[in-house]
Amino acid sequence: MLAVFLLPLMACGPATDSGLENATISIVIPYRAGGGFDSAMRLFAPYFAREIGPGVTILPENMPGAGGRRGAALVFRSRPDGRVLGIYNLPGFVLPEVLGEKVDYDLRELSWIGRIEWQPYVLLVAANSGLQSLDDVRSASKVTFLSTGYGSSVLAASQISASRLQLADSDPVYLAGYAGTADCMVGLIRGDGNVALVPVSSAMKYIQSGDLRPLAVAGEESILKDVLTFKELGYPELAPLGVQRSIAGPPGMAPERLQQLRDAFDRAIADPDFVAAARKASLDLQPLDGAATSQEVADSFTFYESFKMNLGNPNAM
Numbered sequence: 001m002l003a004v005f006l007l008p009l010m011a012c013g014p015a016t017d018s019g020l021e022n023a024t025i026s027i028v029i030p031y032r033a034g035g036g037f038d039s040a041m042r043l044f045a046p047y048f049a050r051e052i053g054p055g056v057t058i059l060p061e062n063m064p065g066a067g068g069r070r071g072a073a074l075v076f077r078s079r080p081d082g083r084v085l086g087i088y089n090l091p092g093f094v095l096p097e098v099l100g101e102k103v104d105y106d107l108r109e110l111s112w113i114g115r116i117e118w119q120p121y122v123l124l125v126a127a128n129s130g131l132q133s134l135d136d137v138r139s140a141s142k143v144t145f146l147s148t149g150y151g152s153s154v155l156a157a158s159q160i161s162a163s164r165l166q167l168a169d170s171d172p173v174y175l176a177g178y179a180g181t182a183d184c185m186v187g188l189i190r191g192d193g194n195v196a197l198v199p200v201s202s203a204m205k206y207i208q209s210g211d212l213r214p215l216a217v218a219g220e221e222s223i224l225k226d227v228l229t230f231k232e233l234g235y236p237e238l239a240p241l242g243v244q245r246s247i248a249g250p251p252g253m254a255p256e257r258l259q260q261l262r263d264a265f266d267r268a269i270a271d272p273d274f275v276a277a278a279r280k281a282s283l284d285l286q287p288l289d290g291a292a293t294s295q296e297v298a299d300s301f302t303f304y305e306s307f308k309m310n311l312g313n314p315n316a317m
Contacts, residue, residue, distance in 0.1 A: 020082055022055035028086040030071025032064045040116055040245050040283055041087045047274040051264035068092060069103055076105035080253040082261055090244040091300050092153045098304045099151060099311060111253035112294040114265035115246040118286035119199045120218035121157050126188055127213050134216055134233050137195060138165055144173040144193030146184040150313040154181060157241045158197045163310045164235050174314035185212060199243045201284060218242055240303055246293050262290035
């Protein structure tokens with residue numbers, strides 16, 4: 001259904017239409033329905049459509065496959081007229097390029113419209129763990145991180161944290177075969193390992209239930225009561241660890257069309273009704289405008305490339 005809908009829009013070349021009034025805009029969600037990216041985009045879509053122009057309809061379209069790369073590649077190849085956009089996982093889509101994998105897109109060439117969310121990572125231990133602090137983790141004789149697979153942002157964040165916390169002497173182990181962050185946390189509660197690093201939104205219900213205990217959180221300021229940031233604990237280089245949800249269009253979008261979409265995004269993301277709905281849905285709104293989002297993408301490449309030597313495949317070691 002999606003492929004049929006998008007096929008006429010994927011012709012290459014510049015846009016020739018005069019505007020987006022009464023347009024139907026597809027926003028590709030490169031994951032299955034029901035996840036965080038899907039929920040965020042479907043909540044934002046009607047507010048965004050209203051601000052783009054009269055009669056505009058936005059159709060969020062799920063296109064899972066290849067860890068999200070299928071949908072990302074489709075947007076990249078689409079006609080740059082503003083009628084096909086996508087929501088992107090950063091650094092999820094940055095890492096394959098950094099690791100030298102072949103992908104059919106270049107994030108740095110996309111037409112960035114704005115960022116909806118940024119969610120910091122949190123370092124977790126089981127509630128009954130003897131690890132009470134980062135110093136305890138650093139001095140532990142054995143540290144086992146529970147993580148999703150090679151190339152995932154969770155594993156990359158775990159490996160970067162181990163490097164900055166100087167855990168080499170404890171020869172950290174990465175159990176990197178879990179299907180998702182929920183599986184990692186259940187494994188942590190079960191005792192499969194002793195630490196995990198996941199997005200705060202994924203961890204909240206386990207923290208609130210008392211099953212898991214946070215030791216530190218990324219970001220410039222803590223969003224968790226009585227939990228210090230990595231920066232406050234002496235590791236400022238770990239502050240950028242987080243997951244971003246940002247919207248972009250294909251490369252080569254006409255400047256006036258891109259500005260129209262950026263302006264609409266800025267108005268929609270600040271709409272009090274949307275902000276209230278996002279808060280009710282527990283979205284972590286940390287918006288950026290299009291120019292700042294583009295710079296954030298460039299900064300993500302710089303950050304993860306600086307740690308490239310730490311991002312090996314633990315299953316191949």
